[in-house]
Amino acid sequence: MDQAELNTEQVLKRDIPWETYMTTKLISGTCLQLLRRYDNRPESYRAQLLDDDGPAYVRVFVSILRYIFKEDTVEYVLALIDEMLTANPKRARLFHDKSLANEDTYEPFLRLLWKGNWFIQEKSCKILGLIVSARPRSQNGIVANGEASNSKQKLISIDDVLKGLVEWLCAQLKNPSHPSRGVPTAINSLATLLKEPVVRSSFVQADGVKLLVPLISPASTQQSIQLLYETCLCVWLLSYYEPAIEYLATSRTLPRLIEVAKSSTKEKVVRVVVLTLKNLLSKGTLGAQMVDLQVPQVVQSLKAQAWSDEDLLEVLNQLEEGLKESIKKLSSFDKYKQEVLLGHLDWSPMHKDPIFWRENITHFEENDFQILRVLITILDTSSDPRALAVACFDLSQFIQHHPAGRIIVTDLKAKERVMKLMNHESAEVTKNALLCIQRLFLGAKYASFLQA
Structure with missing residues (x-):
């Protein structure tokens, strides 16, 4: 079967020879016992095991990914972790348990982004994103696996993890590993990760903003609507970051966002576009550009539509007031200059x-x-x-x-x-x-x- 079309259910039907791995000393006897207890068990039974001894299972899964390179087995363990986190995303916190302070729980997933087939890449990206987002925050710095920054153990830093992940995501936007899922997977991950200041910085440095612009266009199918929404969400998150705003102001981003606002019927899409415009309104010449691109008229048209989302109506009113202020501040020559x-x-x-x-x-x-x-x-x-x-x-x-x-x-x-x-x-x-x-x-x- 084409590895790109594999799904978790199919992979979990495999029978993995754990005993052979113990015989060849790739896993320990304790590891084998834990796997026998967990493998091929009902979800409710697994949930109880994870509640009782979650960090021990995380240690087992990470250890297998670190030392075993057989593709079938790597896919299987990634499927187990994916299933575990899909059932309860809060379990990502288990990867940061104090008992795992000396375990580099990021490294295997970061490595597999580049080494594996599409199934392995996609699962590694999803899992790594969840683990990163669930990490504990420290006033003295955020470090891998929740360990204190004075740890004697040399672990990959969270900054390096995030930079490596951004590098892979940008590579997917340029040259996707999978023709139909590479770009949506990257955008979905970015829509979460761009909340992180270090990710915004890395993404802008990697010239990633320009990779988003072509994706901002009116959508028709449900799949493309979701992709458009998440792309606009990325732009909204970047609208809080000054170096990104500089690029947004000089690219085709603004006209594309306005076109989406005019043509989209999905409230969540319109809302995130309007929020982005509101953020950008006071930045540099963007207010003047919005006036010239007839955003005040677009806002009037949007307000006349029957939206059920009260937050959207409130943001439209805020944008309208902001545009009025922007028009007042613009001298007639400023307006003329922008028009030209x-x-x-x-x-x-x-x-x-x-x-x-x-x-x-x-x-x-x-x-x-x-x-x-x-x-x-x-x-x-x-x-x-x-x-x-x-x-x-x-x-x-x-x-x-x-x-x-x-x-x-x-x-x-x-x-x-x-x-x-x-x-x-x-x-x-x-x-x-x-x-x-x-x-x-x-x-x-x-x-x-x-x-x-």
């Missing part, structure tokens, strides 16, 4: 407002005429007739209001780009391209007249 930098040009009131141009014309000189350069780039690259028309109009306004407008626009080689648009199929584009050219030539003729 995002390439989302439209006939918003400021474009045709003479007061806007008179009061802000010197701002166009900032960063070596950055805004003018972007407007000219839009003429070259945009396929949106509205954006082209507005860009031509804004150049004509700059020429009209700046004392050296014609010279500057000419020096930036805008004339050739505008002239190409005079034959555009859109009447709106040709009209504004003509206006721009007239203002350029008017200046040239006037200069010739003066020289004569």
Whole structure:
């Protein structure tokens, strides 16, 4: 059978030759006794054994994974642990019992992430995630297996465990071991682990944030909805971490989140997206970007829908208030600048407002005429007739209001780009391209007249 399609039930039907392992001294006599008591027993009976002597069984399982490398046996023991933790996730605490202080309970699972087939990798990832999350917290530092930081025994540190786990999760997002389960497994694990500051740091350092962005897109099937939800949950957790926010602000994350909010009918998906937007609203230029991406209108539309989740309605109200404050803080030129930098040009009131141009014309000189350069780039690259028309109009306004407008626009080689648009199929584009050219030539003729 394809190892990737194995499941726990199938694996647990195997008959493992424990006696042979004892004969070859791979397990001890005590280990054999414990296994005989536990193996092939009803769940209720196993539960009682774990209640009475859980740490001893953890020691047995970890020992087998450390010293026995036969694939069938490794799969079997992982299936036993998976079954044990699925029935009661709190049993993950058993791996941190004081009696196991000198046992490295992380190492076998971390090693198997890279060494095993998909069944082994998937189970190791799930188990390791549960064990890590269940570790005891210490004011003097968090260390492996709950042992004090002055332990004489050299154990793998929790930081190294988490970094190793993040490395494997990023590898799955780039090149999954299983075509349909690799990515969902990684995202599911990250949705839990990104609560850890060290995981956020490792994930950002590994350039993991960009691996999430393609997964933020409207979903149709139940499986893809769950994947979308958990991906958005990851982004929400990262929205509390400044180095991650820097990437989120300069990538396609924000437009993708907004598209998901507009199209999703699943409350849990919409809620986590709205919570993320609320977190990002006050960060850098993200508030201005949200205004330009019409998030206030999206919020209005979402509020008009019949949601049963009262928390969602409350968060929508908070986001709405935050957006209103953001709009108040933005100067008209800030809004204009964001509109140009995002390439989302439209006939918003400021474009045709003479007061806007008179009061802000010197701002166009900032960063070596950055805004003018972007407007000219839009003429070259945009396929949106509205954006082209507005860009031509804004150049004509700059020429009209700046004392050296014609010279500057000419020096930036805008004339050739505008002239190409005079034959555009859109009447709106040709009209504004003509206006721009007239203002350029008017200046040239006037200069010739003066020289004569």
